[in-house]
Amino acid sequence: MSATIVLVVVGATVITVLAIAFIRCRLKKRMQARNTSTQETSVSAVNVDSKVDMVTVERFLEDIVKEKPVRFTTQNIIDFTQNFVKKLGSGGFGTVYKGQFPNGVQIAVKALHKTQDKRAEEQFMAEIGTIGRTHHINLVRLYGFCFDDTLKALVYEYMEKGSLDGYLFNENQKLKCGKLYEIAIGIAKGIRYLHDECQKKIVHYDIKPGNILLDANFSPKVADFGLAMLCDRDNSHVSVTGGRGTPGYAAPELWIPYPVTHKCDVYSYGMLLFEILGRRRNLILGLAESREWFPRWIWDKFEEGELDSVMSNCGIEYTDRDKAERMCKVALWCVQYQPDARPSMNSAIRMLEGEEEIIAPMNPFPYMIFFGGSSSQWSKTRGDSTNTATATNDGEEK
Ligand SMILES: Nc1ncnc2c1ncn2[C@@H]1O[C@H](COP(=O)(O)OP(=O)(O)OP(=O)(O)O)[C@@H](O)[C@H]1O
Numbered sequence: 001m002s003a004t005i006v007l008v009v010v011g012a013t014v015i016t017v018l019a020i021a022f023i024r025c026r027l028k029k030r031m032q033a034r035n036t037s038t039q040e041t042s043v044s045a046v047n048v049d050s051k052v053d054m055v056t057v058e059r060f061l062e063d064i065v066k067e068k069p070v071r072f073t074t075q076n077i078i079d080f081t082q083n084f085v086k087k088l089g090s091g092g093f094g095t096v097y098k099g100q101f102p103n104g105v106q107i108a109v110k111a112l113h114k115t116q117d118k119r120a121e122e123q124f125m126a127e128i129g130t131i132g133r134t135h136h137i138n139l140v141r142l143y144g145f146c147f148d149d150t151l152k153a154l155v156y157e158y159m160e161k162g163s164l165d166g167y168l169f170n171e172n173q174k175l176k177c178g179k180l181y182e183i184a185i186g187i188a189k190g191i192r193y194l195h196d197e198c199q200k201k202i203v204h205y206d207i208k209p210g211n212i213l214l215d216a217n218f219s220p221k222v223a224d225f226g227l228a229m230l231c232d233r234d235n236s237h238v239s240v241t242g243g244r245g246t247p248g249y250a251a252p253e254l255w256i257p258y259p260v261t262h263k264c265d266v267y268s269y270g271m272l273l274f275e276i277l278g279r280r281r282n283l284i285l286g287l288a289e290s291r292e293w294f295p296r297w298i299w300d301k302f303e304e305g306e307l308d309s310v311m312s313n314c315g316i317e318y319t320d321r322d323k324a325e326r327m328c329k330v331a332l333w334c335v336q337y338q339p340d341a342r343p344s345m346n347s348a349i350r351m352l353e354g355e356e357e358i359i360a361p362m363n364p365f366p367y368m369i370f371f372g373g374s375s376s377q378w379s380k381t382r383g384d385s386t387n388t389a390t391a392t393n394d395g396e397e398k
C-alpha cells in the first residue's frame with residue numbers, strides 16, 4: 001500500500017516537473033520568436049503611456065541603443081518640449097522646437113505641417129524605418145517620431161551650434177577657411193552615405209546651409225534627409241513652376257520636365273560649396289555687376305586664369321589656397337548643367353581631398369550667354385527680387 005502511495009507521489013511529481021519544463025520551453029521559444037521579429041522591424045512601435053515613467057524611459061533608451069526610432073504619443077512630445085515653449089525655427093516641412101528627454105538628453109522636435117496628403121500610417125512607418133536605419137557621423141540622428149491624429153512629429157538629436165548659415169552669412173561669427181574645408185568634406189561624406197552606403201538609396205532634394213547642422217565641435221551633420229519622401233512641403237518651397245527644393249540650390253532638372261536622379265544633390269552641394277568658399281550668399285543684388293552672382297564670377301575668374309583674385313577677394317590665407325582652389329574647381333564640376341557631367345559624391349570627396357586629379361571644369365553656365373553673360377540681367381529676366389536666393393537655370397532657355 002505504502003509503495004503504491006510512494007509511486008503515485010513520485011509519478012505526480014515527475015509529471016508536474018515535466019509539464020512545467022514543457023511550458024517554460026514553449027514560452028521561451030515564443031519570446032525568442034517575438035524578439036527576432038521586433039529586431040527585424042526597423043520601427044519600434046512603443047506606444048508609451050501619456051506620462052513618461054521610468055519604465056518608458058528605460059524602454060526607449062533600450063530602443064535607442066538598438067538604433068530604432070521610438071514611437072511617442074502627443075503627450076510625450078508635449079512633456080519633452082514643455083508644451084512647445086522654445087521654438088528653434090521653421091521651414092517647409094514644419095516648426096522645430098527644443099526639448100529634452102527625461103534623462104536629460106537634449107532633442108529637437110520637428111512638428112510637421114498638416115498637409116492635404118494624408119499619408120497612410122504604414123507608409124509613414126516604412127519611411128521612418130528607412131530614415132531610422134541611417135547611421136553616419138555626418139547625419140543628424142532620428143531618435144523617434146509621433147504619428148497621432150493630432151500631431152505628426154519627428155524627434156532628432158539636438159545640434160548645439162544650429163545651422164551652417166549662421167556661420168557663413170553672419171559677419172560676427174565667421175569660421176576660418178581651414179575649418180570650412182573640413183565642414184565641406186564632412187557634408188560631402190554625409191551625402192555620399194545617403195547615395196551609396198545606406199541600405200536604401202536616399203536622395204535629399206534640399207541640400208542648403210539651413211539643412212547643415214553643427215554640433216558642439218562644429219562637426220557638420222546633414223539634416224532633413226528623407227523628408228521629401230515622408231511629406232509634402234508647404235508652398236513656401238515650391239516654385240510657381242511646381243518644382244521641388246529651394247531656389248538657388250535646386251538643380252535645373254527639378255524645375256523642368258527632366259529625369260531626376262541623385263545628381264540633383266550634387267548640384268545643390270556645388271552651390272553650397274561656393275557659399276562656403278565665399279562665406280557669402282551666392283546672389284547678392286546690388287554688388288558690383290560682375291560679383292552679384294558669385295558662381296558665375298568664379299567661373300569667369302577661372303576661365304581668365306585669375307583664381308588668385310578669388311582667393312584675395314574671399315580673404316583666403318596663403319596656407320589655405322590649395323584647399324580653396326580645389327573647392328572652387330569641385331564646385332564648378334558639381335553645378336554642371338548636365339547631370340551626367342557632375343561627379344559622384346565619392347569622386348567630389350576624392351577631388352577635394354587631393355586624391356583624384358581635378359580636370360579643368362567646363363563652363364557650367366553656357367545657357368547664360370543667351371542673356372549676354374550678365375548675372376543681373378539674367379536675374380532680372382527671372383523677376384528675382386530677393387537677395388537671399390541664388391538664381392538657377394529655371395529652364396528659361398527653352
Ligand atoms: N536637430 C536640430 N538641432 C538644433 N537646431 C535645429 C535642429 N533642426 C532644426 N534646427 C533649427 O531649426 C531651424 C529650422 O529648421 P527647418 O528644418 O524647419 O527649416 P529649414 O532647414 O530652414 O528649411 P527646410 O524645411 O527646407 O529644412 C534650423 O535652421 C535650425 O536652426
Ligand SMILES: [Mg+2]
Pocket residue numbers: 091210211223224
Ligand atoms: Mg531643415
